[in-house]
Every structure is written in structure tokens, then in C-alpha cells.
Amino acid sequence: MLKIKNGRDFVGGVAMIVVSLLFIWFGRELDVGNSSQMGPGYFPRMLSLLLIGIGVLIIVQALVVASEGEPDETANWKAYALVILAPIVFGLALSRLGLAPTMFLMIVAVSFASKYAGWRQSVALALFMAICSVVLFTRLLSLPVNAFGPWIPFLGN
Amino acid sequence: MDIFSDLWLGAATAFQPVNLAYGFIGCLLGTAIGVLPGLGPTATIAMLLPITFGLQPEAALIMLAGIFYGAQYGGSTTAILINLPGESSSVVTAIDGYQMARRGRAGAALATAALGSFFAGSVATLLLAVAAPPLAAVALEFGPAEYFSLMVLGLVASVALASGSLLKAFAMIVFGLLLGSVGTDVESGVPRYVFGISQLYDGLNFVAVSMGIFGLCEILRNLENEHERSVGVRKVTGLMLTRDDLRRIRGPVLRGTALGSLLGVLPGGGAMLSSFAAYALEKRVSPNRAEFGKGAIEGVAAPEAANNAGAQTSFIPMLTLGIPGNPVMALMVGAMIIQGITPGPNVISEEPALFWGMIVSMWSGNLMLVILNLPLIGLWVRMLTIPYHLLFPAIIGFCCIGAYSINNSVFDVFIMSGFSVVGFALFKLRFEPAPLLLGFILGPMLEENLRRAMLISQGDPTIFVRSPLSLSLLVVAVLVLGLVLAPSINRKRNEAFTE
Incomplete structure (x- = not known):
């Protein structure tokens, strides 16, 4: 055998x-x-x-031929799931929530893929990214996405 | 037309204030993103590519070239300051560069890298300007058979120069070629592997694929083994080189430039191979060879000059033949196609302003980098101290928007996510992703030329060996293959990659 x-x-x-x-x-x-x-x-x-x-x-x-015996790697399933699912959530939510809320939620969620994540930092980073991306992409580069989508009351269109 | 009038035409394009500004922004952004640890030039360019979509072709390519140099330079900065090379091309820079930084000579190492790169970049740009037109003239004579053989040579060479198992690299090329066949068949109009999804009729988008394989996949790898890193150097001083330093780097920079320029032209070559070879050469010939590995300035100068020269001359096959030699060039080809320009021998004659403008902007981009990076080094050091757990969510955010902006469709965002899984699985199985991307880009071209050649010869495969040009290309491919398969060379090759 x-x-x-x-x-x-x-x-x-x-x-x-x-x-x-x-x-x-x-x-x-x-x-x-x-x-x-x-x-x-x-x-x-x-x-x-x-x-x-x-x-x-x-x-x-x-x-x-025998393998060279590399050290075992530790799997980090939480990180894999968050990083791989984040773009999918982004894609699904974008047209409904708009860029700003989608970005905010995605960043907060995905930041917990790291073991060093903390609520305060994550929320701050997410706010920063949401504002940056709205200014850069909807204002300066005029991508055809809304900052706020139809699911957001009052602000969305 | 002689070369001076060509260069003058290029200067007229490249020095337009708008184009200068885009070149500057490209360098700045490229360095800023490239300096971030764990992001190599390929990932950086893939991420920043969508920004250029809305620009004029000249401005877009000039900006992209700027991003490319910036990303590469940024990678060297990271390698020197925190011993974390962003991409394989700065691996050897990290060896002596980091040791210099630890001994308080970070400023000198960075200045050496900048000056060496600038010198090498200038020489290689000139070489590109001289070599491109005659090469393109030869390429105009190419028929489908010659193109097919040339691409086979390119693919074979890229396998030979990849690290790791040859068989697995071959598997990756074939896998890439297969992925390239997704979409509508050009000849018959029959959709292939589209599963009724209308977005797939144009094929898989290469930017989304490379963002998944190089961008997101990198994050997955980094998170797997997460630990806070420390930045050894918080403040960089002493950027000026001493007279002794200058004397010591002169030889290595010259040798690195020559070696890099030569190796960069090879298909599958480019920055990485050049820097490895230059370091190995310097280790043999340098009078200070004992210092290597302990912070020898030659060990920074030679690979940095070589990788910049190699990066520059790897534009030659891309611009004249339309054949990308490495993943970065593959991205550039993709960007040109998006701008409505098919890279190939016709670009020089049909778009002279664009072609020469790009060449001149390569030089001005290199100059900008020197001017930009030495004074701004404090800023780059600050960027290095951003902890990774704040960095990767932002990268993912930009990747998502970037993928979306390719076609203003979320479909590409899903493709990106899917290919991060593919890329990660390949990493786990120790398959190199670079040949895959090359195969993916070359696939449609390879198929088209194969079919045309076989149509011309009425199904007779000897057409590939009857044309002397095609035959000699294939012979070179076989020779390259034979060389790497020869056991003694194979062993040396493995040594070179593990060194």
C-alpha cells in the first residue's frame, strides 16, 4: 500500500x-x-x-517525495468568516442602505476579525471610513451610489 | 523620427501640469498605501486602479505608473524600517536594510534606496526608450503562430522563475488559462461557463479577481497569525550619505542597474528576480562581503537599484508586444484595455503621445519619488505605526468600493470575495498565485492566436515550428524548461529563493 x-x-x-x-x-x-x-x-x-x-x-x-515538514498553522475561523462575508454583506446592503450606513456596519463587523478589536475604536474607525468614502466616492468621484439608501428613513432617497 | 523628437513629444505630454499633478498624486498615493505593512505593489495597484478609471488615457496611465513606483518604493521603506517586506521584490532589501536601521542608520539606508532607485530608473527608462521602437517593429511582423509561441515562452519562463514546485506553478498557469476562458467566446459568440449570469458574459473581471487573490487573501493570511508588531525606528535622522557611503554604493548601484535592466526584460522576470540576483552577485564580488547580513550599505544599494531597473524594463515586453511578464504588468495591461488601448506593437505608432508621455513620466515619476520621499519620511514612519487591527478593515472597505466601481455593479464585489476564498485555499495548499493571474490575463490572447494559427495551417500543428521565429521562441522555451529541470540548477534555484 x-x-x-x-x-x-x-x-x-x-x-x-x-x-x-x-x-x-x-x-x-x-x-x-x-x-x-x-x-x-x-x-x-x-x-x-x-x-x-x-x-x-x-x-x-x-x-x-516527503514534505519538508512545515510547522502547523492555527486556523482562525472567525476571521475567515468575517473577512470573506464582509464584501457579500456590503454588496447586498449597498443599494438598500446606501454607502454610509453600509460602510459603517461592515467596518464595525469586520474589525472584530482581529483579536485586538475594541468597540470604541471600531466605531470611530467605521465613522471615519463612512465619511471618507462618502466624500471621496459620491462627491469627488461621483459613483452612482447614494450616501443613504431607500431603507433609511428621512435621509434616504 | 529620432529618439530626441520622440522624447520631446513625450515631455510635452508628461509635463503638462495636469499630467504632472496626476503623476504626483499617483506617487503619493502609491507610497502611502505601499508603505502600509502587508500590502505589496500588486495589491496596492489593484486597490487604487479604480481611481484612474474616470481619467483621460494619458493621465490614467501616468498616474498608474506613479502608483507603481510609489508602491514599490513604499515597500522598500517598510522592509527597511520594520523588516516586513510587502512583496518578494524587497525581501532582500530587508536583510541588510533592517540591520542598518537597527544600528541607527535608517536614514542612510532610505537615502541609498531612493538614490539607487532613481539612478537605476533613469538608466532603465532610457533603455526602454531606445529598445522599444525596434522591438515593436519586429513584433509587427508577428503572425498568430509567433504570438502563440511567444506567449508560451512567457508562461514557461514565469514558471521557471517562480519559487516553489514547478509542477504546482504549471498547474496554476493552466488553472489561470481556464479561468480566462470564462465568458463569451470571441470567435463563435457562444457563452462559456457563465451559468446564465449576464455579468459573466464579459468574463471574470481581472481587477476583482486580483483584489480577491492578492488583497483580501493577504488579510486572511495576516489575521491567521496576528501579533502586534513593534516599529523599531520611530524617528529617522541622518538622511545625508557620507562621502564614504557614496563611494561604497557606486559599484553596487551600477552592477544592480545593469543586472536589473537585463533580467527585467525576461518574461516572468521583473523586480523580484532582479533584486535576488543583484544581492547574490554583490555578496560574491563586494570587498565588504563579510558585512553582508549585518547592515552592509551595498546590500541595500544593489537590490534596490536592480529591482527598480527591472521594474522599469519589464514594461518593454508589455508595451511593445502586449505581453505582461508579471502580475503587475498584467494589471497595467488590464488598465490599458479599460482605457480602450490594446497594448501591442501598434501603440507606439498609433498613440505616440501616450507612449512617449508614459516613458517620460516614468523618469519624472522617479524624480518625484526622490523629492517626495526623503522629506516626507516622517509621515511614512507615522503611517507605519498604525496598528494592523485598524488598517485591515479600512483596506477591506476600499477593496469593496474599488470592486464596485469597476462596473458600478456589486457583482464584482461578490467575485472578489469568492476569489479571496480561492486564493486562500491555494495558499493553504502552497500554490503560487502569480502564475495564475498571468495565465488568466494571457488566456484569451493565447486561445485566439492558437485558433487563428491552426485555421491558417488547416489543423497542421507544424505551423509553430515551420516559422523560424516561432521555432526559435519555442526552442528557448524548451531550453528554459530544460535548465530548470536539470537537478543541479534546480537545487541552486531553491537555494537562491531560500537565501
Whole structure:
């Protein structure tokens, strides 16, 4: 039985194969054509097969060559979740709340991804960012967003 | 036309007060953001790119070039003062620069970096002005087969020069090429991998992708291992170099400039490779080699000159062939396309004012940096003391607005968030993100030229070896590959990256 000597690379190789299979699966309807008249599916299909090959080689390497033994990393799931979700919340809230409240809320929330965050500093930073972004982006660079959106009573439009 | 009239035309564009002002703002913003720890030039440019969208093409590119130099210089400042290089190109500067700072010579280290960079930048700009037109003339003769082979060479070279596993770097290129195929197929008009989402018909937006992979991903990495850092140097004094310093840096700056200019032209080369090579060379030839690693001024001068020269000459393949050699150039290509300019051999003849204006502004941008940075160093030191837990929320905020402003659509903000996950997963699996971005940018061009070439040859793949030019490009690509695969060189290469 083969033993996995480099777990990280083994997973990496598998990931590359999965990625190529996804591209093949979602591109299954695309016309491949032939080499003189390549269809829209030709190039992606060729690349996917190539990537499968590379993935297999990475896996083989992971079975043969031992990893150099890097130190374990500690995962910080709270930080990951906050940083990754912050732009999504921003995107969803922008047209409804407007730039200023969206920015304020997002900054306060995301600042708690750090273990050094404190309420007072976060609120101050969020206020600063909200004002800055409104002045810079709605006034100076005139992006088509409102400082306050329709969900904000009185101020919004 | 001779070079002086060209440069004169460029000067007329670059020295227009408006353009000078944008160049200045670019340098200032680039340095201000670039000096912030944990933000390298790529992330800085991706973040500031949207600001230039509303400008005239000349002003936008001049400002971008300014942002680029600023970001790079800012990175060196961070490397010297707190031993935290923003990007790989200033890694070696940190070795001796930080030691100098700890010995109270921070001012001298910063002045050396600034003067070395300025000298190297001036020489490399001149080289760019001389080399670009003939190269572009050659490139005009290129057919689809030659372009295809050239891009293959570029991609192969970028793998060879990346750190870490070759196989994994190759995987990243192919993954990038695949991502580049998302969107409407140019030849047939058939949508690919769009899942019925109308915003995807134009493809994934490269600014959103790079902000996710380089900007947000960096924050995720930093938060994982968060600790308060201390700024060793609170006040920088003694910016003047002594006569002895000047004598010592003369040789390293000259050698660094020559080496950097040469390596910067290589596809996949640029600032990082140049600075590593220059440091390694200086360590061999310097009479003060024993001092290296303990604060040798040569160890700052050589890599700083080299990375600036390399950064400058890496514009050559981008401007003349339309082929970006590194992620920063890929961003510049994207910015030019947004401005309605397709980078390639035609730019020089079709947009002479823009082309030469940009070249001259490179020089004036370098000059501005010297003027700007030495007096403002106190301000940059203050910026360094902003704690990270206040910094990263602001970066995320600007990234969100930046992504939104690309197309005034929140879709790109979601794409950015999605690619921060992709980037982070790749980091966890130790895949280098730079080749991915290169593949992503080159993908559509590569496919188009491949299809055209094969159409011309009626499906006969020997077209790529029948043209002498294409053949020689492919031979070079194979040679490069063979060189890195050779075990002895591979070992040396790993040493160079871990040094």
C-alpha cells in the first residue's frame, strides 16, 4: 500500500483534478470542433485534460517525495468568516442602505476579525471610513451610489 | 523620427501640469498605501486602479505608473524600517536594510534606496526608450503562430522563475488559462461557463479577481497569525550619505542597474528576480562581503537599484508586444484595455503621445519619488505605526468600493470575495498565485492566436515550428524548461529563493 508522504500536495493534486473535472462537466455542451476549426469547447477541454495530467503528477510526487515538514498553522475561523462575508454583506446592503450606513456596519463587523478589536475604536474607525468614502466616492468621484439608501428613513432617497 | 523628437513629444505630454499633478498624486498615493505593512505593489495597484478609471488615457496611465513606483518604493521603506517586506521584490532589501536601521542608520539606508532607485530608473527608462521602437517593429511582423509561441515562452519562463514546485506553478498557469476562458467566446459568440449570469458574459473581471487573490487573501493570511508588531525606528535622522557611503554604493548601484535592466526584460522576470540576483552577485564580488547580513550599505544599494531597473524594463515586453511578464504588468495591461488601448506593437505608432508621455513620466515619476520621499519620511514612519487591527478593515472597505466601481455593479464585489476564498485555499495548499493571474490575463490572447494559427495551417500543428521565429521562441522555451529541470540548477534555484 502506498503511503502519502506529503498530505498537502496530495490534496493539492486532487483539487486540481476536481477543478478540471468541473470545467469538463460544465463545458460538456460546448462544441469541441476539430483542430483546424476549433469550437468554443476545444481550448478549455484541452486545458482541463492537461490539468488532470498535472494533478496526477502532483499526486504521484506527493506519494514519493516527503514534505519538508512545515510547522502547523492555527486556523482562525472567525476571521475567515468575517473577512470573506464582509464584501457579500456590503454588496447586498449597498443599494438598500446606501454607502454610509453600509460602510459603517461592515467596518464595525469586520474589525472584530482581529483579536485586538475594541468597540470604541471600531466605531470611530467605521465613522471615519463612512465619511471618507462618502466624500471621496459620491462627491469627488461621483459613483452612482447614494450616501443613504431607500431603507433609511428621512435621509434616504 | 529620432529618439530626441520622440522624447520631446513625450515631455510635452508628461509635463503638462495636469499630467504632472496626476503623476504626483499617483506617487503619493502609491507610497502611502505601499508603505502600509502587508500590502505589496500588486495589491496596492489593484486597490487604487479604480481611481484612474474616470481619467483621460494619458493621465490614467501616468498616474498608474506613479502608483507603481510609489508602491514599490513604499515597500522598500517598510522592509527597511520594520523588516516586513510587502512583496518578494524587497525581501532582500530587508536583510541588510533592517540591520542598518537597527544600528541607527535608517536614514542612510532610505537615502541609498531612493538614490539607487532613481539612478537605476533613469538608466532603465532610457533603455526602454531606445529598445522599444525596434522591438515593436519586429513584433509587427508577428503572425498568430509567433504570438502563440511567444506567449508560451512567457508562461514557461514565469514558471521557471517562480519559487516553489514547478509542477504546482504549471498547474496554476493552466488553472489561470481556464479561468480566462470564462465568458463569451470571441470567435463563435457562444457563452462559456457563465451559468446564465449576464455579468459573466464579459468574463471574470481581472481587477476583482486580483483584489480577491492578492488583497483580501493577504488579510486572511495576516489575521491567521496576528501579533502586534513593534516599529523599531520611530524617528529617522541622518538622511545625508557620507562621502564614504557614496563611494561604497557606486559599484553596487551600477552592477544592480545593469543586472536589473537585463533580467527585467525576461518574461516572468521583473523586480523580484532582479533584486535576488543583484544581492547574490554583490555578496560574491563586494570587498565588504563579510558585512553582508549585518547592515552592509551595498546590500541595500544593489537590490534596490536592480529591482527598480527591472521594474522599469519589464514594461518593454508589455508595451511593445502586449505581453505582461508579471502580475503587475498584467494589471497595467488590464488598465490599458479599460482605457480602450490594446497594448501591442501598434501603440507606439498609433498613440505616440501616450507612449512617449508614459516613458517620460516614468523618469519624472522617479524624480518625484526622490523629492517626495526623503522629506516626507516622517509621515511614512507615522503611517507605519498604525496598528494592523485598524488598517485591515479600512483596506477591506476600499477593496469593496474599488470592486464596485469597476462596473458600478456589486457583482464584482461578490467575485472578489469568492476569489479571496480561492486564493486562500491555494495558499493553504502552497500554490503560487502569480502564475495564475498571468495565465488568466494571457488566456484569451493565447486561445485566439492558437485558433487563428491552426485555421491558417488547416489543423497542421507544424505551423509553430515551420516559422523560424516561432521555432526559435519555442526552442528557448524548451531550453528554459530544460535548465530548470536539470537537478543541479534546480537545487541552486531553491537555494537562491531560500537565501
